[in-house]
Amino acid sequence: MQFSPIRTVIIVLVTLLGVLFAVPSFLPKAALDAWPSWLPKQTIVLGLDLQGGSHLLLEVNREGIVTERLGDLRRDARSILANDNGIGNIITTNAATNSLDIELTDPTQKDEAKTAIEGLQNTISSSLFAASGVEELAFGETPDGKLTISLTDAGITERMSSLVAQSIEVIRKRIDELGTTEPLIQRQGTNRVLVQVPGFGDSVRLKDIISRTARLTFHMVYPGMTAAQAEAQGLPSGTEILDSNDGGKELVYEDVALGGESLVDAQPSFDSQRGIPVVSFRFDTRGAITFGEITSANVGQRFAIVLDNQVITAPVIQQAITGGTGQISGNFTTASANDLAVLLRAGALPASLDIVEERTVSAGLGADSIRAGVLAGIIGAIAVVTFMVIAYGLFGVFADLAVIVNVGLILGALSMLGATLTLPGIAGIVLTIGMAVDANVLIYERIREELAAGRSKISAIEAGFQRAMGTILDANITTLIAAVVLFYLGSGPVQGFAVTLALGIVTTLFTAYMVTLFIVGRWYNWRRPKTLAIQFVRLIPMAQKFHSWPSVGMQSPSRS
Template sequence: MKWMNYRFVLFLIAFIAGVALSLPSFLHLKEGPKITLGLDLQGGLHMLLGVDTKKAVESKIKSVASAIKYYAEDNDILIDELRVTPEGVTFKLLDNDDASKIEKFLQEQKGLEVKKEGLTYTVTFTPQEIESIKEYAIKQAVDTIRNRLDQFGLAEPTVAKQGKDKILVELPGIKTAEQEQRVRKLIAKAAHLQLMAVDEERQARVNQMTPEEAAEYGDVILKDRHGRKYLIKEIPILDGSMITDARVAFDQNNQPVINFTLNSQGAKIFGDFTAKNVGKRLAVVLDNVIYSAPVIRERIGGGNGQISGGFTVEEAHDVAIALRSGALLAPVYMEEKRSVGPSLGADSIKASMIALLSGFVLVVLFMIVYYGIAGIIADIALIANLFLIIGIMALFGATLTLPGMAGIVLTVGMAVDANVIINERIRELLRQGVSIRKAIEQGYKNAMSAILDANITTLIAAIVLYAYGTGPIKGFAITMSIGILASMLTAIVGTHGIYEALIEKIERSKNLNLWFGIKV
């Protein structure tokens, strides 16, 4: 067992682990970790979405109106004619003694312009605040869509801002029309939950009322899922921004419902409103559709509520995801859509495999011809390196894209480069007459600084690419990073361990041309 050493043992363990983790991907086994192929390799859905930022400003205006209404009620300030317009909020103060309190509250709100005529206030956003709301709406849409798709279970979807107000979405593995339709509905769903008061005084004549007449009373006409009309107070009691959680549950009839939880502010507003409105109805409105309008029997504390309305399990699951990930401040709409077929992905895989195999074969042959058995040892390390890259990516469920395969091809060259440096250092020492054992030890020692410098700088570049890149760039960075770390193990530790295991045989042979490709 003289040939055994810790470097060789580490190399063997890494090699076997790499092969074991790679086999499920290569053999398409049902069990075991497997690499997920990206959009460009397995096909999927490519979408370019636009964002209606004007709606975000209108939604924010309603939030300001809700805040004014709640503050006034909570502080016993009498206001009237509270109206929401596309430009802002107007209201009339009934008692001039309350002016200082309401004006102090408005001054504390960020980005508002307040105009006062007598006791009538007009509240609008500053131009800077409007631009800030629009920019935030786009950023929030990107984060929300990405969060929804992650919770949906899709493997590494690409969601990124493109241009000023566009969002790029790429979804690998979407192959059927049903999958596509479900994902598109999930992405586009505003998931804007509002708890709104029913106008009990005028509800009886809602069917004879026009939207314009309803607006005169500060109301809107909304329908439930069965087409029944309700007259609803336009300014909501609270909205989905105060939701902290939403989960699917089942009621006493075993029908899917969605239980939601409010934050502390929402819970207080909800509790105060229900306490003051016992016997009246509260409408649960999701994306301007009334799902239920139960009568308030008592004060509802704890900040918990429920949405019911004939959901399927799948619908309830998707709505809960949308509520958990947050409402879209601005609606998104489809600007461009195309499906990438599996056949195109197969062509990409074929072309990439040709490039990878041809590059690999040429490198292997060059190393054998130029370095002899030392080249074969380097090639063994290279094979181990490839298995380790595939195995580690499969273990962590990483997605392999076309740029990722390019990263593997590049890693092949970099992994061999380390052994080229080491072999050249060994050959230099052997030409100087240094003993084989000492030449190998000194060769590794002398080559180490150059190899470490090259690998560390490349690793830093890969980390930066991953941190600031998107989609395919991240895939390239991941394969590069794994390849660099794997090559440090195989090309440095592994080959050194093989030389230590074979050193006695090399010394007995004394055939430096056979072992290292040189004539001394």
């Protein structure tokens, strides 16, 4: 009953901090802008169900992964056979069986070729804790003597799962570049990604930003032959035809001269000479050296900048570029140049993503949810407050004051932590109100029992708080464990409920014991009552009396 100054300061300080962090969420924007800079300005982040926004469900494109992987294997196999071992070969892709057929110009080199291509075997794993990986490739031979390299089903599935984890990180970087707060980005199953961005209503732009692969590569344009001539006469070895941004086609070398992974920055800018929006980029040290070597050795040749297998521009190299910087020009608007810069800064997606589900939640639906949730909270709070006053009189008022502090601390904690408040989160706050007074009920009933046992008023109050605390801790810790499990294993709304429930448990333990005891102690030292009236209506004896009433028309069965 005697509070030390340090204990008093802790209670007052925690309560004030909770209020200070909670208040900005209830202020209009003009008042918040005028809020002193030394006070907290962070507000509670509302979830998708409360403030509206965009919802996308993305799926990794299996066909695209297989096609791209076969293309990489084809280049690697040709390089390791022809360049490293001097083995002539013709490689064709068999899309129906997800395999490559290798025809050797000299059949006597078959054993040497087998040994060489088996070095391409790759063991992949989508989990850091996996005991062993999955072999991605299977090697064989056709009846007519061709060697084959096939992608295994297990390898494709494992690669897809691994690429989902990489895609999540790239998507997160892209959305962070848009300046949005608290996006929800998480895996669903082995090949899907769920993206929810509260407060971002332009789903078309979001879809374009997220789903574009944005793989930037640099290729030398094949000299002396156009794409139309190559289509008519046949592709030269090691070349491919790509669509161009201007509606035409370009014949380029398959080998990537320089990859976009060497980019360290990309910014939208404006070309003052041509008066058009462009994207300026900068390479890292290694990329700058490679870029300088390529441009030095190919002055007068065309150099294609390719984004997602489409040629954006293919200018002629006028002179060596050794500074490690350059520009990408095309039919850009200011907005599209900015979006391309965002994509390049965030990095390329490791795989193509298809839109499986798309929803836009309007802010009006969120406002209705907020009103319904707040109304439910107010009704629940009034009912709890009324019950406590009826049941415990003045001590019920003390408990109600602690509950008000409790709700303020929850809102302040949500604001301070930047956690997202969802509609189930509001339900968690309402549930916390009931749990908070439940702790006070245990304390007050214990005080009543101590008084009935003949203890003094001060001794009964102290014993009531101390002895009931063990039961309160047991009940709340078990609930806290359930909240933690819900947070880590649940998703979306379930996590929102778990956050407010866990915060409510922590604040309940603080307010039910510290704050309520502080109020009771200050009241007792001020009033020095001769008796303690713990309740107006003794509900438990009434319930016991009700259950003891004899039943009507019921007889016990006779025994033989």
